Amino acid sequence: MKKEQLTLLGRRSMLLLLFVIFAIPQIYGQNITVKGTVKDEQNLPLPGANVLVKGTNTGELTGFDGDFTIVTDSNATLLISFIGYKSQEVAINGKTVIDVILTEDANALDEVVIVGYGSQAKSDLTGSVGVVNSKEIDKLTYSDPAQALQGRIAGVNVTTGGGAPGAKSIVTIRGSGTLSDAGPLYVIDGMLTGSMSSINPGDIASVSVLKDASASAIYGSRAANGVIIITTKKGKKGEVKIDFDSSYGWQKAVNVIDYATAEEYAAISNRARDNDGVARVPANDSEFNPNYTSDIQNESLRTAPVQNYNIRFYGGGENGTYSVSLNHYDQDGIVKESDYQRTTARFNVGLEKGIFKLESSVGLTRTVDNYNNYFNQERDLIPTIRTKDDDDNWSANDHDGAFGAFYGVGSAINSLGLASIEDRTVKRNTVIGNIGASLKIVKGLTYKLNLGIESYADNNFKFTPEYFFNEASLGNTIFAELNERNTNYLSTLVENTLSYKGDWDKHSLDAIVGYTEQLSNTRYLGAKARTFPSNDIKVASAAQDRVEMPSQDLTKGIQSYFGRVSYSYDERYLFTATVRRDGSSLFKEDLRWGTFPSVAIGWNLSNEKFMLNFKALSDIKFRASYGEVGSDNVGIYAIYPELNLNSEAVIGNPQIRVPGYSITKGVNSNITWETTKTTDIGIDFTALNNRLNVTLDYFIKDSEDVLVSLRPPLYTGFDNDVPFNSASVSNKGFEFLAGYNDQFGEVSFNASANFTILNNEVTALGNATPIIAGGFTSNGLLGTKTDVGQPISSFFGYVTDGIYQTDEEAIAANDSFNPHAGDIRFKDLDNDGDVDTDDQTYLGNPTPNFMYGFNVSAEYKGFDLSLFFNGVSGNKILNGVRYRGYFDTEGNYLADALNAWTPENTSSNIPKNTLSDTGYNRRMSNFYLENGAYFRLRNAQLGYSLPSDIMEKIKISKIRIYASASNVFTITNYTGYYPEVGRNSRGNSTQIFSSGVDEGSYPVPRTIQLGVQVSF
């Protein structure tokens, strides 16, 4: 089976390559070149107008000055169109210069939107689809292109935990409807995949987000968490054009945490020991040495460069188009010892001859991620120890003799030192691409075969040398250790579709049916090896002990049938029905197939005769849809029982480890799809003479049969969570999107705004227990609880109520722990006269219930300015640094711990400094929670394009220089690094249950960039 697949792929890639090589020379034909400009009635150029050779797909968009150049048959007819204007047909008749004036048309809304397996005029759309195009995407430099969606589309939430270079974003569409880390489906030029991070943002032409089931049901079992369709830039018929864009920027942390200095640390530590009645330790007291101090946070931070280079060649001839682009992105992290590079090459070609059409899109990506996961770790270096010794070597000890007794901590990592001496690199080479061939069988009827491939080879390498910073735990190793893993991934897609498009009288029909198969395989082999002849030899074969060779082979197959009918009558009444039937290898035979239908209706009210005289609003359209989509988000082979081969015991003299077998995995073979039922009601309209367009949507998204992991009774001996389809999650929300365009003299002005109101609630768990998770320290405290009636990952714990001022007061409270004066008073919420576990409650949740973004841009002569703001509110953040900074006895304190309660400082809300914490102040409570709302200027960009008369002289069509700044300002009360925190990743737990938990692992930078764009 496997071999067959691989051979098949070999053949497929070869074919792909052949097409790339042979398609290009065929592109040029013998034809005339037609040039011209497209202007409006005020004689102002219309950039972005569509110039199409009628009856073909040949065409291009006009440039900044409304100019176009098109190569076509001298007898052809050009069809010129632009949003909000009446389309025009102009016969060429041998002319080589054609200038066109378009007149405004209140009724035209012929913007084309990319949807699943096709495209639709916006006026015909019945589903809810959000679009971001290249103009917006190009404004920021991203390591992860998903960030380009942030704040741009109502209902789409993008968060990144911290500012690490190459950090992956989490995209949630219309709220989480799953209790897993499953994300949306990405469709990149027709290839179905799980991520868009390998794509160069500069290659993206447009991104469509399919939000409701009407739009997404065509992707059936893959669509429950939304679908994001990425279309890359294609060539245009005409001369060779070159776009070049280069930028260089500087990044610096937006915020740093106010940790204690050595003096402050010593004072806090001494006071804690005095309070506990324990002797002070010498390093903080009698032997405090002001010369031996450090500030590991600030020593680890730097101002770091980020650079990006894009170059794209594109053009086309009679039968074909091409676009070749290269990109190099190089980002140094603002935390030392971290950087990320991405290099991509993309080859997009199109070939069209008569009834045959071929399109191919291939992207090659190499990423190199040198990450630093040590920064700001729990138990980092305390400030009474230098980071380096007298010989300038990394160290974590300035004292001879017993470490713990001298410094008062049992462990001390030197996060910067360790990050420096260790090698950590993840390298990945990715190919993603497709080749689509279509044939027009008869008029309107097209057969298309689409072959897609995604493949990557990933090398994950970590070498920790033998080192000695101090004798304490985490301060040394007794051998060098190599951890390396090579992963090969291959996913192949075969899609056959038959589509029909036809109009007669007032009827218009657009239909498609298809059959697809997708097979994916991951195979990895790793090595863990120890004890090397030298710290410079870093291959497993040189190791004395080869300890582990983790390896796995995972295959998943999906077969699908699908169909869609879109019908419209008289451009007034719209109807769309979709169905997809999917079979997945993840489920057992009788539960394998799922059917996902949707229907939608639309009513273009403005096209009714009785609306002819209604001028206040135009293009009024009502939309309503209902549909079901699925998610097959279970682990591969989850339904199969298996023996654990690693239950080892030690026996013998001499003692050795002996392998044993056991059953540790409980299995539920009866798992199946998660199903999400979405109802969407929307209205679109324009007003103020088409200058304002508005889209409103209300949705109810009920996810049922949601897989929830249930820990079986521990007396079964199983220690895994077994998935059951027993939970339900409901998301309800309202989305608003408005755009406004206007012209004031020579200033053209453009603004858009969106907001989302979202309500997330777990409505059932079945037999599953509430999920308690959200760890924020290695000491086992958990911050979140997911239960019926509450949003996913709600914060749960005690409620603080000031500080006990006297021991009597503390004893009277009857706390199940042992508080004294200076400890936190927790509320007796159930009023039963004691403070115990029954007094915990929900304390807020990490999902914003209000998200908004707005964009303002203006152009005046050669200058352009754009400002993009976004914000969230209604969410809480668990600031894990508060745990470490006030309670953990093993690392540095926050400077604010100095303001703790003392008999003299009784008004403080910080409990007394203590090591033993007999009052259990550290228990999960709202002490850790902070308001997560923020409002920020996400990006500001100012550009200047050199005037066209100069450009004509130097034969360059465009030179634009720009300055751009991201995270310019952020208004927030959050005291951690940054209020955009994503999901914490402590342990191996499902990250969704650690949403909003922040351990400050990587600060977010503010970036200032200068760039230049040149087009030839």
Place this chain on the structure above:
Amino acid sequence: MRKKYNYLKTIVAMAGILLISVNCTKDILEQPNPNAFTPNLFWKTQADAEKGIIGTYSTFTHIWYYTRFEIFASDYRDDVVNGFATSERTALGSFNGVSTANGTKWVWAAMFKGISRANEVLYNVPNIEMEQIAKDNIMGEAYFIRAYNYMALVNSWLNVPLITLPMSEIPDPIAIEQADPTDVWAQIISDLEMAADLLPSSWPANQKGRITDGAAIGMLGKALLYNKDYQGAKDAFEIIMDGRFKLTANYGDNFTEAAENNSESLFEIQMINDGNGGWGSDAPGSGKGAAFHPDLAPRGFTGQDGMRINDWVLDLFLDEKTVNNQIDPRAFTTLFFDTEETTDYQGEVLSSKTYSNLTYQEAFPGGTHVWANKHLDQAYNGRSRSDEGGWHGSGNNLRILRYADVLLMYAEAEFMLNGSTTKALDAINEVRRRSDMPDFTTITMQDIEDERVKELSLERTRYFDILRWGKVVEYIVNKPELKSESAGTSSYKPGREYIDIPQNERDTNPKFKPNPGY
């Protein structure tokens, strides 16, 4: 003509692409797991039986069991240990072993792993065609491991489910109910009797550390003693007081890696420091070392909050002197405390030292706390801290049942039956004499209690002694100062001598009831 040619070309192109798209004919939706061995192929051969029993043993070195967490459910609950800081580690000790606490479930889960694996062995091995002796031995080991775990469970959780079949043979695993503790004890005693019959008296060197009939008989005596069946206990102990076990000459040999599996040892958890430090168990590279050392070590020699020893323990040691008028040598083995005195013992000069060979004043200038020293093999391999080499940096076996304990339990059984008889005196004096302590000429129950503190502190038995004597309230609850470094004892309610039933069990099995007091 030209048009026809184009059409032909198109057909060829489409056909070519179609051809390669015809996927393999097999059903892509049938994907068997190529990574794992499935249970239905297992339990066929003697080698499978061996693998199964080793898998059963492996639960003892699960991180939730003796490699680390069991100490929080035993010694951290007694009157000797004063654990630092309120946390999941000290919650059980301050009677906060509520259903939702992690400490409540960790050890429970690991013990039931042992039981479920033993049940698999006991159910499947009889059907395997294999050597009868090997089969008997493996069955005996499984009976012992099941009994041992049930004994630990009923001692800590009281109302536990009694499961004696593999999960796959139970029609509805969540219909199981909690058993009457009497029935659990009956099963324990029956299992230990079976084990005693089936187990060998010794194992070859390459199998050293596996359970013997002597261990089963000793454990049977302990079970009977816990049930106040003093005659039964005495009879059982007498069987193995036949010379097959004997006290080591040096008390300290019971706590060093050099003298593992010695003549005094009936049952010990086999541990190893082989560089593997993986957290957990049943996974490649899991640590199998004594990861509880950081929870015992003096402050500053551990990355953990750790604990100290309550002062009364030292006072008890110092109440009497050796025959040479020196401090009890067991005090130096057990504790690290502020003294300049030394004791001559077995050709050595014992003094109060901790890791890195530091004296008390070197380690804790001006300090007064008493710290633990037992198990910490500070003298072994020159270890400088409890976590040197990582969590699993010590491969020192943990002795669970040793002959000295058997002698003291025998003395107790005899005392309860017949009072301060010669047999009782001989047994307790044999233990005392090994540590140069003067013979008793007559004993009281208090003497036996005190001797058990001196001989067996920090060996996971003290709390359960207090519990079976019915003295938890008197010895611990009424002395909140013994838990002053964490949450005191104010959370105690009658019934909280036992830990609550883990919330997970109650959530998944509606028939489960919480323990009294919770």
